[in-house]
Amino acid sequence: MAIDDQYTDSTLFKRVSESDEQAFNLIFDRYWPQVYGTTLHLTKKTEEARDLSQDIFIKLWENRSRLKDIVNPSSYLYTISRNLVIDHLRKNVFDPSNTDFLLNYFQSAASTPQEMAEYRELHNLLNNAVEALPGKIKEVFILSRYKGLTHEQIAAALGISVVSSKTYIVRALQLIRKFMLSHADTHLIWMAFVLLLQR
Numbered sequence: 001m002a003i004d005d006q007y008t009d010s011t012l013f014k015r016v017s018e019s020d021e022q023a024f025n026l027i028f029d030r031y032w033p034q035v036y037g038t039t040l041h042l043t044k045k046t047e048e049a050r051d052l053s054q055d056i057f058i059k060l061w062e063n064r065s066r067l068k069d070i071v072n073p074s075s076y077l078y079t080i081s082r083n084l085v086i087d088h089l090r091k092n093v094f095d096p097s098n099t100d101f102l103l104n105y106f107q108s109a110a111s112t113p114q115e116m117a118e119y120r121e122l123h124n125l126l127n128n129a130v131e132a133l134p135g136k137i138k139e140v141f142i143l144s145r146y147k148g149l150t151h152e153q154i155a156a157a158l159g160i161s162v163v164s165s166k167t168y169i170v171r172a173l174q175l176i177r178k179f180m181l182s183h184a185d186t187h188l189i190w191m192a193f194v195l196l197l198q199r
Helices: 009-017 021-043 046-062 064-069 073-092 096-107 113-118 120-131 135-146 151-158 162-183 186-197
Strands: none
Touching: 009 021, 009 064, 009 073, 021 046, 021 073, 046 064, 046 073, 120 135, 120 162, 135 151, 135 162, 151 162
């Protein structure tokens, strides 16, 4: 079955819903450039974009029984793409290294008033995440990230070991990530992702 424009997307979706692999291949060929282009634009990484795009089509095939009732195949595929990318961002945007960057970004004198206003909502959420840290972990984190103290200086100031100081920071970043994932809505996740692309 060659690629032929006489087959509408709706027709192909109906055939895919009946487990027609040739129809699925046609959908794949038609939509791969769009799906891959979108994921590449968002991730900026070719391998990551390729993997996400493949996952999107796998999900389409896995849910093929629902396709026969889809009125707008293009919108349906876009929704699947968007949801998978958002899920990917939720799992990766607020990893420890990125969270650390975001926090330091808001403490940077290089941030303009306009940038601070644009990201105020995210800034407030990050601050709330820090405020939610328990006792010693919060204390060490503030001394490190806000006061700029080294682990040696923190250890001396608080009467703890350098290893303990480093451990507290790791734990703080983990807790901040967990807080962000449980409190950030989709809008904030996208905002954080866009900010990270500016690194």
